Amino acid sequence: MRYRAHSLIVLLLLTALLLAACGGGTEEPPIPGGGSSTGSGAQSGGSAAESTGGGSAESAPSGELGQWVEAPGGGYFSLLPEELEALLADREVILINVEPKASESIEGTDLLIPWLEIPQHLGEISDRSADIALYSADGTFGLKAAEKLASFGYSAIHHLEGGLAAWSEAGLTVVPAE
Structure with a gap:
């Protein structure tokens, strides 16, 4: 009986040590453009965490417009309409309507690619560092x-x-989709 109690205690201690070793550090992944994340919360979609840089809960990393949202494999900036308008005026942006049966678009939209067909159209957006802005009818797609x-x-x-x-x-x- 005593041997079993000792074995159980040793097993529990080893398990605790193993779990402590696997806990990892508190280092957060880097945010594109530099900076570090200072806050986190649940994204409206549910699966990704949001992080903002620059020390303020409302500022984006490195002076970028919008709010940085972590996603599997990287992340993206979530923009309000006024922020997207400013981005389009300030930079060369590939603007893509991803609504499956789009009837309307933002003026100057470069591509109409239904969101489910994105993988088949990667050749049209081959520069992985290019500014790409995506939108759909209500933002879901x-x-x-x-x-x-x-x-x-x-x-x-x-x-x-x-x-x-x-x-x-x-x-x-808003203009008719072409």
């Missing part, structure tokens, strides 16, 4: 496309939060 591109190693992904509906509600121009 844009979010899924952003997560998909992040998993493929794209590093400058921007997702329009609320999609075309939010863009239109902000009074910004």
